[in-house]
Amino acid sequence: MSAQGFGASVRRKEDRRFLLGKGQYTDDITLPHQSYAVFVRSPHAHANLGAIDAAKAKAVPGVLAVLTGADVAAAGLGGIPCGWAVKSKDGSSMVEPPHPALAQGAVRHVGDPVAMVIADSKTAARAAAALVDVDYQVQPVAASITAATAADAPLVWPDAKGNVCFDWHLGDPASTDAAFAKAKHVVEIELTNSRVAPNAMEPRAAIGHYDAANDHTTLYTTSQNPHLIRLLMGAFTLKVPEHKLRVVAPDVGGGFGSKIYHYAEELLVAWASRVVGRPVKWTSDRMEAFVSDAHGRDHISKAQLALDANGKFLGLRVATLANIGAYLSTFAPAIPTYLYATLLSGPYDFPAIYAEVKAIFTHTVAVDAYRGAGRPEATYLLERLVDKAARQLGIDRIELRRKNLIRTDQFPYQTQVALAYDIGNYQATLDMALASIDHAGYDKRKQATEAKGKLRGFGISTYIEACGIAPSALVGALGARAGLYEAATVRVHPTGSVSVFTGTHSHGQGHETTFAQIISEKLGVPVENVEVVHGDTDRIPFGMGTYGSRSAAVGGSAIVKAIDKIVEKGKKIAAHLLEASAADVEFVDGKYRVVGTDRAKAFGEVAFAAYVPHNYPIETVEPGLEENAFYDPKNFTFPGGTHLVEVEVDPETGVVEIAEVAIADDVGVVINPMIVDGQAHGGLAQGIGQALLEEAVYDADGQLVNGSYLNYVMPRAADLPFFKVGNHVTACTHNPLGIKGVGETGAIGVPPAVINAVIDALAPLGVTDISMPATPEKVWRAIQAAKKGA
Amino acid sequence: MAITLRVNRQAHTVDCAPNTLLVDVLREKLRLTGTHVGCDTSQCGACTVHVDGRSVKSCTMLAVEAADAEITTIEGLASSADGSSGRSGLADGGNLHPMQAAFQECHGLQCGFCTPGMVMSATDLCRRNPKPTEHEVRHWLEGNLCRCTGYHNIVKAVLAGAEAMGGKAK
Numbered sequence: 029m030s031a032q033g034f035g036a037s038v039r040r041k042e043d044r045r046f047l048l049g050k051g052q053y054t055d056d057i058t059l060p061h062q063s064y065a066v067f068v069r070s071p072h073a074h075a076n077l078g079a080i081d082a083a084k085a086k087a088v089p090g091v092l093a094v095l096t097g098a099d100v101a102a103a104g105l106g107g108i109p110c111g112w113a114v115k116s117k118d119g120s121s122m123v124e125p126p127h128p129a130l131a132q133g134a135v136r137h138v139g140d141p142v143a144m145v146i147a148d149s150k151t152a153a154r155a156a157a158a159l160v161d162v163d164y165q166v167q168p169v170a171a172s173i174t175a176a177t178a179a180d181a182p183l184v185w186p187d188a189k190g191n192v193c194f195d196w197h198l199g200d201p202a203s204t205d206a207a208f209a210k211a212k213h214v215v216e217i218e219l220t221n222s223r224v225a226p227n228a229m230e231p232r233a234a235i236g237h238y239d240a241a242n243d244h245t246t247l248y249t250t251s252q253n254p255h256l257i258r259l260l261m262g263a264f265t266l267k268v269p270e271h272k273l274r275v276v277a278p279d280v281g282g283g284f285g286s287k288i289y290h291y292a293e294e295l296l297v298a299w300a301s302r303v304v305g306r307p308v309k310w311t312s313d314r315m316e317a318f319v320s321d322a323h324g325r326d327h328i329s330k331a332q333l334a335l336d337a338n339g340k341f342l343g344l345r346v347a348t349l350a351n352i353g354a355y356l357s358t359f360a361p362a363i364p365t366y367l368y369a370t371l372l373s374g375p376y377d378f379p380a381i382y383a384e385v386k387a388i389f390t391h392t393v394a395v396d397a398y399r400g401a402g403r404p405e406a407t408y409l410l411e412r413l414v415d416k417a418a419r420q421l422g423i424d425r426i427e428l429r430r431k432n433l434i435r436t437d438q439f440p441y442q443t444q445v446a447l448a449y450d451i452g453n454y455q456a457t458l459d460m461a462l463a464s465i466d467h468a469g470y471d472k473r474k475q476a477t478e479a480k481g482k483l484r485g486f487g488i489s490t491y492i493e494a495c496g497i498a499p500s501a502l503v504g505a506l507g508a509r510a511g512l513y514e515a516a517t518v519r520v521h522p523t524g525s526v527s528v529f530t531g532t533h534s535h536g537q538g539h540e541t542t543f544a545q546i547i548s549e550k551l552g553v554p555v556e557n558v559e560v561v562h563g564d565t566d567r568i569p570f571g572m573g574t575y576g577s578r579s580a581a582v583g584g585s586a587i588v589k590a591i592d593k594i595v596e597k598g599k600k601i602a603a604h605l606l607e608a609s610a611a612d613v614e615f616v617d618g619k620y621r622v623v624g625t626d627r628a629k630a631f632g633e634v635a636f637a638a639y640v641p642h643n644y645p646i647e648t649v650e651p652g653l654e655e656n657a658f659y660d661p662k663n664f665t666f667p668g669g670t671h672l673v674e675v676e677v678d679p680e681t682g683v684v685e686i687a688e689v690a691i692a693d694d695v696g697v698v699i700n701p702m703i704v705d706g707q708a709h710g711g712l713a714q715g716i717g718q719a720l721l722e723e724a725v726y727d728a729d730g731q732l733v734n735g736s737y738l739n740y741v742m743p744r745a746a747d748l749p750f751f752k753v754g755n756h757v758t759a760c761t762h763n764p765l766g767i768k769g770v771g772e773t774g775a776i777g778v779p780p781a782v783i784n785a786v787i788d789a790l791a792p793l794g795v796t797d798i799s800m801p802a803t804p805e806k807v808w809r810a811i812q813a814a815k816k817g818a
Numbered sequence: 819m820a821i822t823l824r825v826n827r828q829a830h831t832v833d834c835a836p837n838t839l840l841v842d843v844l845r846e847k848l849r850l851t852g853t854h855v856g857c858d859t860s861q862c863g864a865c866t867v868h869v870d871g872r873s874v875k876s877c878t879m880l881a882v883e884a885a886d887a888e889i890t891t892i893e894g895l896a897s898s899a900d901g902s903s904g905r906s907g908l909a910d911g912g913n914l915h916p917m918q919a920a921f922q923e924c925h926g927l928q929c930g931f932c933t934p935g936m937v938m939s940a941t942d943l944c945r946r947n948p949k950p951t952e953h954e955v956r957h958w959l960e961g962n963l964c965r966c967t968g969y970h971n972i973v974k975a976v977l978a979g980a981e982a983m984g985g986k987a988k
């Protein structure tokens with residue numbers, strides 16, 4: 029409709045304040061009389077807690093309080109709740125251990141908070157924290173899936189026998205067995221999906237401010253979903269009614285899932301402010317972040333693929349062990365189940381699938397959603413397995429995929445793992461990506477690489493994912509303890525400018541621009557005249573926040589619903605002004621017009637009349653022009669596509685260089701191509717990071733051996749090329765915008781493409797497997813081992 | 819102890835301990851919170867400022883060491899010598915520094931947290947090397963981490979910013 033509507037790469041409205049250094053992140057906020065909190069965290073992965081002696085700490089000048097688990101218990105604060113309950117195969121509930129905000133009786137991972145020191149200054153709080161004397165009685169440790177599932181493994185929780193949190197399954201074992209019985213080929217794979225640390229560049233921070241005069245608490249926090257935090261704190265942890273608690277998530281410097289969860293520190297600063305009578309601020313150090321932010325991935329899986337003589341997939345069997353950490357983080361149980369196993373059909377037509385997932389407690393920090401959350405794990409498994417099948421059967425990898433991709437005439441497609449895909453065109457994205465990378469020219473590039481004494485490999489991944497989670501009734505039946513709708517308010521001001529209040533939260537996604545574009549598209553109001561408000565429970569009626577690429581698909585749909593109500597109400601006002609019947613008035617190009625005439629009222633005129641109702645149908649239409657809407661999704665959305673990677677490997681050093689990345693995604697209707705491409709770029713970098721560089725490594729004692737930027741390696745500019753990004757749109761059929769979601773595609777699709785490319789490069793040497801991250805050392809060792817074996 | 823710092827062409831006298839880091843003085847005492855802290859091991863570059871025109875990680879420098887220097891932070895960049903010249907031809911060139919404008923034009927930022935450091939670092943590069951290549955940009959930015967953009971648009975922004983600052987990219 030307008031030049032700033034859908035399809036326009038409008039430059040971002042939010043950029044100015046960030047570029048001028050005027051963003052306001054939580055740590056940038058300083059409240060009068062603010063005090064500072066520093067946490068004493070366990071240096072041990074498992075220990076019983078004896079006495080905590082805080083006398084020396086309390087004697088440090090400036091110290092206001094030293095609080096421990098005993099104080100938390102005495103204050104009646106609730107434990108940190110889990111937001112999703114998964115049932116085991118036998119119908120029993122998952123083991124849901126207590127999670128006090130400060131450890132009580134025992135610590136269960138390095139970084140488990142034991143005491144909170146509050147002082148006048150950060151320096152004093154730090155000095156005092158070092159003086160808190162804790163009697164740790166060290167206990168045996170199970171810091172990995174392998175250690176925790178060994179016979180006689182030390183138990184993280186006495187109730188969780190074998191350290192199993194739940195033993196869950198999905199799909200039909202009988203039809204899957206039957207499929208394998210008639211298979212011509214069975215291909216097997218065993219692999220790990222490496223553990224990674226999210227590492228948003230802004231460390232978590234929180235400021236609690238208790239206003240005693242009004243008995244009201246304000247929490248500033250680095251959150252992707254302030255209303256969810258208010259919900260959990262109000263109902264479960266701080267236990268105050270909503271109107272006595274305001275949660276503000278101001279500018280937030282990236283999240284990638286790690287800022288979804290309700291963390292103990294949020295509760296503790298809010299409560300401590302009441303205790304010390306001053307605002308309390310905490311800002312995480314980076315090393316502290318490594319041991320206190322939830323991590324991602326960490327699976328060990330075995331899978332078998334059944335194929336007929338022609339390479340058609342007959343069935344899939346998957347058994348996965350998922351590390352869930354020591355405590356259950358907010359969405360942890362949903363990740364390796366409803367966001368993982370439900371995706372195991374991928375973009376393929378599978379007649380039978382059976383998946384079993386055991387979640388395993390370990391003495392490590394919690395594992396929860398990290399960009400992609402379950403879908404990268406499913407994609408990695410499937411795409412590695414399909415590649416292995418192609419090699420084993422001697423079928424071209426692209427051809428094997430083509431043979432099995434769901435055809436466009438099969439939509440809507442009911443998978444064997446609960447999900448029903450509404451629409452897609454996986455052949456189109458495959459063709460688009462192959463053209464984009466110039467696959468026809470691959471052999472030439474390979475020769476050029478070989479002329480340099482290096483090896484070249486080509487890797488492919490055809491993937492599907494699920495976003496915009498999903499009807500509240502459905503997720504409720506699956507164990508979610510919250511609804512997953514989104515809320516919006518659209519307020520048209522008297523002069524026709526617009527404020528949009530959204531329950532989603534932007535921490536890099538650019539909602540202040542894209543949501544303004546929705547208004548521009550639908551109401552014809554220029555984006556400069558639209559303000560998008562997010563991140564404050566006092567300003568926004570309600571919301572569920574931003575995760576799972578839901579903001580545009582679900583949050584945007586709520587905005588559209590509110591806009592529709594505005595348009596309808598405006599019709600009645602315009603009809604009055606135009607002396608026509610509302611049925612004869614249409615809203616086109618930002619104007620209300622009597623159908624078939626040139627009699628029209630501009631949107632701004634109608635807005636003005638709504639607030640200055642001198643000539644107005646006051647008997648039947650209320651003044652004002654503001655509407656609320658809640659949108660509950662009808663289904664998940666299903667972005668998908670093809671990710672292609674070419675690598676160059678130096679056989680002498682094992683160094684893998686990313687030579688080409690070309691992707692073609694179908695993320696549904698695109699509001700702002702510049703922003704959509706940017707989301708893909710970021711996801712790709714994180715996916716390549718996991719494939720080549722990153723891994724959070726715990727040793728047998730449960731120490732995180734690379735918990736700082738000195739040794740946790742993330743991609744830097746020189747590690748990556750420019751990416752070739754393309755979009756082929758099939759519009760989502762069940763939301764009003766046709767949007768599917770783009771936040772996570774890069775991180776989901778690309779890791780197996782990278783590893784498949786590395787294996788392809790090394791295949792002539794006899795290498796058949798390499799695990800993430802494919803570091804130079806690992807690649808070099810694989811080459812040496814293959815040479816020895818040959 | 820009292821020290822006097824010249825920041826964004828203004829003198830400030832602040833009281834701080836001798837071991838106080840420059841970044842802490844900027845953020846806590848002068849409330850110049852555009853300079854960010856992303857790590858505790860001098861790896862991320864979110865804290866990058868200019869000290870006598872050269873990019874420096876302000877978490878690696880004591881405030882006292884900067885006492886005689888001219889410090890520019892992201893807040894002062896647009897009004898620095900090569901600041902908003904209006905000759906960039908890029909969106910908003912009028913009141914952003916050409917490098918800032920290039921970041922907006924090329925979508926070189928998402929959450930914005932790494933951005934001040936990136937912009938300060940990139941500006942220094944382009945003052946030293948007015949026509950950097952893609953390769954030179956990527957290697958120059960070695961000290962700056964971004965978790966959002968995959969660097970794709972940051973590199974494009976720096977190349978565009980270099981051009982806008984006067985060099986014509988190679």
Ligand code: FES
Binds near residue numbers: 856857858861877
């Ligand atoms: S805060 Fe200075 S380099 Fe990270």
Ligand code: FES
Binds near residue numbers: 281927
């Ligand atoms: S824009 Fe978020 S870290 Fe770079």
